[in-house]
Structure formats: structure tokens, C-alpha cells
Amino acid sequence: MSALGGGKANELTFQNDMLKHLLANGWLLGKAWAT
Numbered sequence: 001m002s003a004l005g006g007g008k009a010n011e012l013t014f015q016n017d018m019l020k021h022l023l024a025n026g027w028l029l030g031k032a033w034a035t
Helices: 007-035
Strands: none
Touching: none
16 A cells, blocks of 8 residues: 555545554653663
8 A cells, every 4th residue: 555645545645654653652662761
């Protein structure tokens, strides 16, 4: 699946994945800082 082009659904899915990555990264960073 291409990140560029495609319908609105594709765009939303892509943004959702990015959000999940950011949240996961933030959680890991927070965990690392907490220790």
C-alpha cells in the first residue's frame, strides 16, 4: 500500500499508524526516564 495517493481511508489509516508509533515511543521514553 502506498503512503501517497489513495482515498481518505488510506490517509486516516496512515495517520492512525503514525499516532500509534508516537504514543508507543512516548510511552517507552517515559518509561526509560522514570527508571
